[in-house]
Ligand code: ADP
């Protein structure tokens with residue numbers, strides 16, 4: 212098969228006329244080397260937030276969506292008029308999407324409730340506006356391009372807001388839909404983030420999911436490489452918004468990037484990595500605004516158990532739930548019952564730590580799930596609570612999970628000690644620790660208000 216490349220451009224990269232001009236240059240540069248070149252785009256920056264914000268407000272009886280529709284229309288059409296003034300049909304497509312948005316918000320207002328399915332129908336509109344816009348801009352600049360709605364290709368389950376693809380069905384559709392475009396020399400500009408069930412109901416892959424879309428299309432098209440174009444020069448030692456001194460990492464293993472992404476580094480959606488690794492595709496993270504910078508190459512795990520701290524990340528909005536009681540010692544299956552109860556609330560647990568004395572179990576869940584989790588546990592352990600075998604089930608204020616990543620870190624003596632003295636030196640209190648969740652990371656929990664300070668203190672250890 213001819214060489215195939217999937218390039219994904221994020222929200223900032225398609226967020227203005229100036230940014231889209233950069234995209235056009237990047238595509239023009241790559242095209243001669245890649246006979247099969249597919250582009251995946253995010254919504255313009257801020258659009259998904261605006262759509263979802265208006266939908267939630269509508270559920271509370273607010274009619275702000277009219278204003279949102281007007282603002283989005285100005286934003287999208289302003290850029291369209293600048294880059295592709297001739298593209299009247301795209302103007303009609305965008306207006307139709309915004310009419311649909313208003314109609315859906317109106318319906319949500321009447322019902323007083325925004326179902327996950329309705330939220331997907333609404334949030335998918337961001338990408339369904341940006342793809343025709345970018346395709347028109349490319350065509351206007353002389354690059355034959357056509358917008359493609361991923362809802363017609365990516366077949367998913369019906370788990371709205373976090374759908375998973377059926378790769379076999381997706382693969383068949385991708386090749387039959389996109390293959391002829393490659394032959395014609397047309398660049399497909401595909402909506403990221405979006406899919407649809409077998410029955411054709413629109414779904415989304417979760418916030419930040421356009422990266423995952425790029426990986427899905429990479430696999431579906433048998434791509435050689437996937438390039439994620441964003442607004443920073445690759446994966447860095449920390450979020451540059453938190454640590455201005457953060458540096459680009461020229462190379463990172465799949466394991467390292469998985470841990471970083473899973474523990475909050477927004478630069479790559481965590482679900483992106485697995486399909487790419489499994490197919491042995493090359494994965495790059497690059498900067499649309501500095502295209503000559505090589506960015507970061509994600510490489511297979513090379514087993515080199517070398518090196519110390521490479522990067523540090525944090526995610527906020529987490530709470531620690533603790534079950535405590537001396538009577539817990541020896542109650543069989545208490546951990547299993549605990550996590551089964553948590554699982555019934557469909558909450559995923561980021562970190563677990565059980566004291567060896569067995570007098571307490573604590574674990575970290577998103578704050579927004581904390582109440583539901585507590586109730587589920589109170590229900591499960593009603594008897595034990597009444598008997599005082601379990602004294603309390605409590606939840607903390609908002610915390611952050613700070614994760615230090617580096618392959619081979621655990622084989623390098625003294626790392627944990629250095630991390631804790633750096634935190635001590637910065638006056639940051641560590642609430643809980645979970646070492647050992649994987650070979651290449653250490654996670655610890657701090658108060659949300661101290662998270663940035665903790666990240667900066669640990670970043671000081673990176674040489
Ligand atoms: P896109 O819209 O291109 O997908 P995102 O906003 O989702 O972009 O992700 C890029 C952002 O991720 C950067 O602007 C940066 O602030 C943030 N980020 C967090 N951690 C890191 C990191 N370790 N390296 C690079 N960027 C990071």
Ligand code: ASP
Pocket residue numbers: 221222253254259260337403404417418419420421422
């Ligand atoms: N537009 C979606 C979001 O903001 C998906 C993405 O940009 O990756 O979450």
Ligand code: MG
Pocket residue numbers: 221419422477478479480
């Ligand atoms: Mg992103």
